[in-house]
Structure formats: structure tokens, C-alpha cells
Amino acid sequence: SAVKKKEDIKELINLIKENDIKVGISIKPETKLEEIKEFFPYLHQVLIMTVEPGYGGQTLIESTIDKIKELKEYIEKENLELDIEVDGGINLQTNQKVIQAGANILVCGSSILKSDNYKETVERLKQI
Numbered sequence: 001s002a003v004k005k006k007e008d009i010k011e012l013i014n015l016i017k018e019n020d021i022k023v024g025i026s027i028k029p030e031t032k033l034e035e036i037k038e039f040f041p042y043l044h045q046v047l048i049m050t051v052e053p054g055y056g057g058q059t060l061i062e063s064t065i066d067k068i069k070e071l072k073e074y075i076e077k078e079n080l081e082l083d084i085e086v087d088g089g090i091n092l093q094t095n096q097k098v099i100q101a102g103a104n105i106l107v108c109g110s111s112i113l114k115s116d117n118y119k120e121t122v123e124r125l126k127q128i
Contacts, residue, residue, distance in 0.1 A: 006038070013042050024085070028053065029061045033070055040080055045105070046071060050098070051088030057110040060089025065101050072102025095125050 009025075016023045022044035025036055029049055040046070048067055051058035068084060075082050086103040091111035098106060108125055115121035 009039065010042075013039065017042070024083075026087075029064050029067075033067060033074070037074070040074070040078070040082060043082060045083035045085055047085040047087060047107075048103075049088050050086050050090070050094075053088075057114075058089050060094045060098075064088075065097055068098055068101035068103050075102075090125070092121070092124055096128070099128055 013023050023042065024045035024047055025039060025043055026047035026049060027033075027036060029052060036046075048064055048071070050060045050064040052061075064086075068086065071082075071084055074080075075084070083105050084103045085105035085107065086098045087107035090098065090106050090108045095106060095108075106125060108122075111125070112118050112121050
């Protein structure tokens with residue numbers, strides 16, 4: 001069952017950190033940053049799902065770009081060390097948008113697996 005109470009989330013964060021493991025939180029496209037903002041100072045990364053989780057090959061939901069920008073601005077304003085990871089619809093047409101918005105970790109599945117040359121595609125995805 002999913003963890004719902006904020007106290008439970010704080011306990012889990014502490015338990016993970018006590019075991020010298022980095023901690024992250026993942027949010028779905030409709031989740032507002034406000035809902036998890038209080039945890040940011042205790043995390044190492046936030047994974048912003050840029051599609052609804054479930055299956056590969058989906059198209060990036062454009063409104064999630066604003067969420068990436070908002071998180072990046074908050075991180076800079078609060079001087080936090082927090083990675084922004086994105087997952088869903090990341091390909092050679094969307095990689096620049098999410099990088100420019102502030103993402104520094106990109107999860108790519110279908111765009112690599114469906115390409116003719118994995119190595120070349122990965123190199124192109126990393127170019128800014």
C-alpha cells in the first residue's frame with residue numbers, strides 16, 4: 001500500500017538516510033510541487049514523471065516542463081543540492097526542453113531502444 005501520511009514519509013526518509021542511501025521522491029504529472037515541498041531539504045533528488053506511469057513510448061506531457069522550471073527555481077532560491085530527474089517521453093525532440101527547464105538526469109527507454117544506434121542516440125540525448 002502507498003504511504004499517505006507525511007509523518008510516515010519523514011520516517012522513511014530518515015531510515016533510508018541512516019543507511020547511507022540517497023533519497024528521492026517521484027511525482028506523477030498531476031501532483032503539485034506544493035504537496036511535497038516540505039521534503040525537499042531532506043532529499044537528494046526529485047523524479048518528475050513527464051507521462052503517466054504505466055507503459056513506454058508515451059508522449060511527454062508539456063505542462064510538466066513548467067513543473068521542472070518551478071522546481072529548478074525553488075532549488076536555486078533555497079540553495080538546495082537536489083537533482084531533478086525526468087522520466088517519460090524523453091527523446092531527441094524533448095531532451096533540450098527538459099534540460100533547459102532544469103533537469104539534470106534524463107530517463108530514456110523507448111527513444112534509445114527503438115533507435116538504430118544506441119550509442120549515437122545516447123550521445124545525442126546528452127548534447128545541450
